Amino acid sequence: MGKIADKLIFDFVKQQYCPYDTHEEFVRGFAAYQAGDFNNPHAADSVAAQAWDFGAEAAMKCARATA
Numbered sequence: 001m002g003k004i005a006d007k008l009i010f011d012f013v014k015q016q017y018c019p020y021d022t023h024e025e026f027v028r029g030f031a032a033y034q035a036g037d038f039n040n041p042h043a044a045d046s047v048a049a050q051a052w053d054f055g056a057e058a059a060m061k062c063a064r065a066t067a
Contacts, residue, residue, distance in 0.1 A: 009065045013058050020051040021058070029055025034063075 014021045025042065029052035032038070038056065042049035 006062075006066055010062055013061045013065070017054045017058055020047075020054045023048070023051035025049075025051035026055035026058070028052060029057075030059040032056060033059035 017026065020026050025048045029040070032052075033056040040049055040052045040056075042052055
């Protein structure tokens with residue numbers, strides 16, 4: 001797919017995780033998934049852990065949608 005289509009998919013997937021998508025941990029989880037790191041470094045049941053997990057999940061969905 002092209003860059004425009006990838007951006008539209010990313011934006012669509014990201015909006016499903018509002019308000020967690022505004023956390024830095026969301027971005028880190030997204031990048032970690034893309035790098036093959038699936039270990040959440042945050043304490044369980046924390047907002048940071050949830051945002052990280054959602055970021056990783058969003059990256060997975062984007063990867064599947066653009067494959």
